[in-house]
Amino acid sequence: MLHLVIADSELELVPQSIADHPAVVNYAKRRGKKPEEVVLDSSYHHSALRKLKDGDRRGRPDIVHICLLNALESIANKEGKLRVYVHTRNDEVIYIKPETRLPRNYNRFLGLMESLFKNKVVPQDLELLRLEEKTLSELVEEIGPDEVFVMHEGGELMKPRDFGKVLAGFENPLVIVGGFPHGDFRSQVEGKKVSLYHEPLMAWTVVNELITNFEHWVL
Ligand SMILES: C[S@@+](CC[C@H](N)C(=O)[O-])C[C@H]1O[C@@H](n2cnc3c(N)ncnc32)[C@H](O)[C@@H]1O
Numbered sequence: 374m375l376h377l378v379i380a381d382s383e384l385e386l387v388p389q390s391i392a393d394h395p396a397v398v399n400y401a402k403r404r405g406k407k408p409e410e411v412v413l414d415s416s417y418h419h420s421a422l423r424k425l426k427d428g429d430r431r432g433r434p435d436i437v438h439i440c441l442l443n444a445l446e447s448i449a450n451k452e453g454k455l456r457v458y459v460h461t462r463n464d465e466v467i468y469i470k471p472e473t474r475l476p477r478n479y480n481r482f483l484g485l486m487e488s489l490f491k492n493k494v495v496p497q498d499l500e501l502l503r504l505e506e507k508t509l510s511e512l513v514e515e516i517g518p519d520e521v522f523v524m525h526e527g528g529e530l531m532k533p534r535d536f537g538k539v540l541a542g543f544e545n546p547l548v549i550v551g552g553f554p555h556g557d558f559r560s561q562v563e564g565k566k567v568s569l570y571h572e573p574l575m576a577w578t579v580v581n582e583l584i585t586n587f588e589h590w591v592l
Pocket residue numbers: 523524525526549550551552553554555556557558567568569570571572573574575576579
């Protein structure tokens with residue numbers, strides 16, 4: 374089983390310090406929600422983000438959305454060979470049941486995340502998504518993998534196909550991909566750093582590459 378963690382993801386509710394910013398207040402009003410109940414999104418809250426520490430990388434739920442759509446719809450997931458987790462900048466972990474069908478529509482995805490932050494599980498009966506407060510290292514310890522790989526543009530360069538073979542050689546490998554647009558991991562991450570290309574890639578490209586190349590050796 375391959376465990377995939379999208380780590381230090383820039384997924385959070387609007388922080389209190391910018392909840393009264395006009396960009397946030399107007400956006401929340403349009404959506405019929407309170408400012409502190411909406412997910413921070415750089416495409417809508419750009420001017421407010423300038424007031425936040427790390428404002429140039431925060432508010433990127435779209436990265437999580439695309440990574441999750443790709444991972445959950447993959448053949449590896451359909452074949453029961455994948456578990457996906459999202460770790461956020463505020464040290465929350467989202468556990469996702471493999472049978473989850475995420476909304477393709479981005480605004481509906483935001484609504485789902487807002488409901489998850491509020492209720493901690495969605496939907497109440499099936500509990501397909503569950504949110505817990507947890508650091509990245511606590512999550513890794515809980516999963517108990519036989520090897521941890523950190524996808525990093527500064528890591529050992531490996532062809533995606535070769536990396537797929539390496540992954541397939543373990544019982545329970547865990548791969549960490551950064552769910553942020555710029556910079557480096559904020560969490561302490563222990564593991565073998567691997568690069569799949571000589572230039573930085575988008576997180577969802579890395580997710581696709583590692584899953585399809587893992588499939589190549591295990592299906
Ligand atoms: C958009 S990148 C992070 C930002 C990147 N450091 C930059 O400043 O462009 C998102 C994640 O994709 C993964 N990644 C990016 N480029 C990679 C590469 N060449 N090889 C392997 N993983 C990569 C890493 O896990 C990284 O945290």
